Amino acid sequence: xxxxxxxxSNKVTEKGKDVExxxxxxxGHTALYWYRQSLGQGLEFLIYFQGNSAPDKSGLPSDxxxxxxxxxxxxxxxxxxxxxxxxxxxxxxSSFQVGEGETxxxxxxxxxxxx
Amino acid sequence: QKEVxxxxxxxxxxxxxxxxxxxxxxxxxxxxxxxYRQYSGKSPELIMSIYSNGDKEDGRFTAQLxxxxxxxxxLIRDSQPSDSATYLCAVYAGNNRKLIWGLGTSLxxxx
Numbered sequence: 001x002x003x004x005x006x007x008x009s010n011k012v013t014e015k016g017k018d019v020e021x022x023x024x025x026x027x028g029h030t031a032l033y034w035y036r037q038s039l040g041q042g043l044e045f046l047i048y049f050q051g052n053s054a055p056d057k058s059g060l061p062s063d064x065x066x067x068x069x070x071x072x073x074x075x076x077x078x079x080x081x082x083x084x085x086x087x088x089x090x091x092x093x094s095s096f097q098v099g100e101g102e103t104x105x106x107x108x109x110x111x112x113x114x115x
Numbered sequence: 116q117k118e119v120x121x122x123x124x125x126x127x128x129x130x131x132x133x134x135x136x137x138x139x140x141x142x143x144x145x146x147x148x149x150x151y152r153q154y155s156g157k158s159p160e161l162i163m164s165i166y167s168n169g170d171k172e173d174g175r176f177t178a179q180l181x182x183x184x185x186x187x188x189x190l191i192r193d194s195q196p197s198d199s200a201t202y203l204c205a206v207y208a209g210n211n212r213k214l215i216w217g218l219g220t221s222l223x224x225x226x
Contacts, residue, residue: 033214041218042203042216042217042218042219043159043203043216045213045214045216048213056213091158091159100146100147100207101146101147101164101166101207103149103161103164104161104214105161106158106159106160107158108157108158109158
């Protein structure tokens with residue numbers, strides 16, 4: 001079946017603008033994760049969803065970041081009033097369910113550049 | 116102490132050699148361990164998962180887990196230039212059982 005898809009693949013925006021990043025998980029996967037990876041850095045956890053609920057939002061860097069998931073499927077990560085330090089690759093992953101041992105499968109990422 | 120630690124590298128090995136990648140973790144209660152490979156400009160892809168002490172082999176890859184010493188390693192036999200990538204170790208750990216990621220080890224296999 002299809003893997004995790006993300007759109008857009010690349011996004012260039014001006015400082016202060018809002019952006020929306022979309023993630024479409026593997027069909028049947030109830031868990032969905034957002035990560036951020038800056039150039040040459042490790043994965044930074046942002047938020048995860050179990051169904052439509054987000055039990056752990058601890059990784060969101062500031063209140064400019066928000067995410068939602070509807071219908072237990074597609075998720076949107078929104079960054080308001082973007083700053084240059086938001087430039088990074090935003091990765092989405094999904095797993096069959098949340099829990100010990102569940103393998104996460106990644107999408108291709110959205111490369112965000114804030115000018 | 117970081118929860119999951121890896122040597123950043125770069126680790127350089129000649130083609131055909133064995134590459135050994137190591138990862139240590141701090142949560143003694145961890146039960147699930149993963150190795151992902153990330154090519155430059157690409158997203159991470161799963162290589163292997165391991166849950167029990169000992170070795171687990173899959174083709175040229177062998178994962179080794181030692182819970183008493185709190186380390187997990189990945190051996191790549193007959194290394195190929197196409198194995199050149201960053202290898203990420205991930206461990207389910209912490210009170211909220213979240214997947215914790217190491218920063219990765221960069222591997223270069225030289226022809």
